[in-house]
Amino acid sequence: MTHMDKWSVADDLDLKMVIGGERIEASNGARIQTEDPATGRVIGSFPAATADDVGRAVENSRAALKGDWRSMTPTARGRVLARAAAILRREAERMARVETLDSGKPLREAKGDIETSASYFEYYAGMADKLQGDSIPLGPDYMSFTLHEPVGVTAHIIPWNFPLTTTARGVAPALAAGCTAVVKPAALTSLTSILMADILEEAGLPAGVYNVVPGHGREAGSALVAHPDIAHVTFTGSVATGIGIMQSAATHVASVTLELGGKSPLVVLADADLDAAVEGTLKAIYMNAGQVCSAGSRLVVERKVHAAMMERLVPRVEAMMPGHGLDDAAIGPLVSAAQVGLVAGFVDDARKANSLNVVAGGRRLSPAGMEKGHFYAPTIIDDAPMDARVVQEEIFGPVLTVQIVDSPEEAIAVANGTEFGLCAGIYTRDISRAMAFARDVDAGQVFINQYFAGGVPTPFGGTKMSGFGREKGLAALASYYRVKCITTRL
Missing domain, CATH: 3.40.605.10 (Aldehyde Dehydrogenase; Chain A, domain 1)
Structure with missing residues (x-):
């Protein structure tokens, strides 16, 4: 065959x-x-x-x-x-x-x-x-x-x-x-x-x-x-x-x-279960190769655990092997050549215009037997400033931008720092902080210690430019x- x-x-x-x-x-x-x-x-x-x-x-x-x-x-x-x-x-x-x-x-x-x-x-x-x-x-x-x-x-x-x-x-x-x-x-x-x-x-x-x-x-x-x-x-x-x-x-x-659409933040505070946060992050951004309106495309991480989080996350992302969907690959292609070009343009701009650090991925791929396919490597851009284009605009591809904050209060401000308001997530062991975040974040759905939770019975929609x-x-x-x-x- x-x-x-x-x-x-x-x-x-x-x-x-x-x-x-x-x-x-x-x-x-x-x-x-x-x-x-x-x-x-x-x-x-x-x-x-x-x-x-x-x-x-x-x-x-x-x-x-x-x-x-x-x-x-x-x-x-x-x-x-x-x-x-x-x-x-x-x-x-x-x-x-x-x-x-x-x-x-x-x-x-x-x-x-x-x-x-x-x-x-x-x-x-x-x-x-x-x-x-x-x-x-x-x-x-x-x-x-x-x-x-x-x-x-x-x-x-x-x-x-x-x-x-x-x-x-x-x-x-x-x-x-x-x-x-x-x-x-x-x-x-x-x-x-x-x-x-x-x-x-x-x-x-x-x-x-x-x-x-x-x-x-x-x-x-x-x-x-x-x-x-x-x-x-x-x-x-x-x-x-x-x-x-x-x-x-x-x-x-x-x-x-x-x-x-959205530019949804996934906040990881210093007291979070980092292993669980890594699993949640991978699901939040790389499902359907990042082509998800509610994707957790911004990882907002407290500085105290930034290094530990990246040590866990980067190897997992680099190990994700692209392939055909029918082979149930870790990550599939983007929907079209035009979408690959759009995603590549965002990452190239981050490198050239903002001198941002691409710590994983950041390139087109051509898996064996699928040279005409529309693949882009799962990507992480670390320590991105608030005004960077990759932070403010929806990429709709497998690109995670990481933002570093120094306190839970700053995490809320950063989470609210785009024109979108579709989803938000937070990882913390402190339920009071989690509920304060849920109260103050401007989003239609909030996930605590998970991402993409709920399902058919849970209302879905956005605020601000998310509709x-x-x-x-x-x-x-x-x-x-x-x-x-x-x-x-x-």
């Missing part, structure tokens, strides 16, 4: 877009090829939706709001979502393999993503029949109560780093609330979002409730957000694009949920229903 045979999938991955339950080509016949980031080999393709295609999908989803989906009881909706979770778990091996080939991430991470996606559908299945209103006591001569109604057609603009989990994270609560969804997956990684349509169809979801229009953001994405029949937009991506989406949605007064609105947990549902108040005189 050759490497290329090993790094393949049995499925036909030349897919079509999904509108109204039909698998169709783009109206102009255009298609996008998708490649395996580890080898540069084309593994599949899908249509490049036009603005006309997007318009048809939105119109179809609007019609589906008034069809069988509207008449279905909340309990029946929940059963559809529960069946989708079960089918997705049945198909987990195949879906994980496709996700790895499309995005490059190690297979163990892709398997985790598929399970998380199934968990979203399972979690919100249990909520579909619990979105109940309130009674309002106005006195004996009145009766007043509230209803929760679906907002309507929802748009989901999906990033390329977590294709299926981000799709499920937004679509599952939208469907639980009775909305319909039009999904625009990232042009780099559209496969699993399209394949999800087959799973939802088998689960009994009526045609048109989940439509998928893959394509380029400048055409398909822009047309979707600007469509006057879109009631809510859920977007994960860059700050600049998020601002543009908010402006476009405002023209027809659509609500938005924006998750716009607004919350996904996951019960908080996510509020984006997808509106409250109607009914009052009558008796």
Whole structure:
């Protein structure tokens, strides 16, 4: 068996877009090829939706709001979502393999993503029949109560780093609330979002409730957000694009949920369990090769333990061997050649403009048999000043910047020293200091003596330039229903 045979999938991955339950080509016949980031080999393709295609999908989803989906009881909706979770778990091996080939991430991470996606559908299945209103006591001569109604057609603009989990994270609560969804997956990684349509169809979801229009953001994405029949937009991506989406949605007064990335700090105080802190740091920054909006990309370490922390951390990073995701390598490739260039530019700038000390990595890689892949070595930049570009800007790659502080108070100030506020973490044995940090740090999620803790039930979202609105947990549902108040005189 050759490497290329090993790094393949049995499925036909030349897919079509999904509108109204039909698998169709783009109206102009255009298609996008998708490649395996580890080898540069084309593994599949899908249509490049036009603005006309997007318009048809939105119109179809609007019609589906008034069809069988509207008449279905909340309990029946929940059963559809529960069946989708079960089918997705049945198909987990195949879906994980496709996700790895499309995005490059190690297979163990892709398997985790598929399970998380199934968990979203399972979690919100249990909520579909619990979105109940309130009674309002106005006195004996009145009766007043509230209803929760679906907002309507929802748009989901999906990033390329977590294709299926981000799709499920937004679509599952939208469907639980009775909305319909039009999904625009990232042009780099559209496969699993399209394949999800087959799973939802088998689960009994009526045609048109989940439509998928893959394509380029400048055409398909822009047309979707600007469509006057879109009631809510859920977007994960860059700050600049998020601002543009908010402006476009405002023209027809659509609500938005924006998750716009971060530059999250992971603080290690002098009393911390350093071995645990090293494990947490490795997970925080090198999962999915650092292509994670909530990555702990800034290690803020108290000076007393800086040397000891680096003595433990640097050898571990240097030992991480890159490889193909299907081989479950320690670290996989970046998603594209352009992303490698972006990451390399940040590190080169740190060396040249700021004379910063790159103590691990800092170079492009070409593993044997994957010379056309998009690899960059896991990297550590030590003792970076607050105003350095690698500290202030989101790199979205396997690059950890280390900042040294002299006190817990300075650690909080440094943690808050960027325009982002998505996540923050702290390692300390002093629970009072940990809780003070959690109180004072400007972030939407705080992890204590761990990183990436929580899961599907825990609300997720940012402050400052990291965006607004919350996904996951019960908080996510509020984006997808509106409250109607009914009052009558008796």
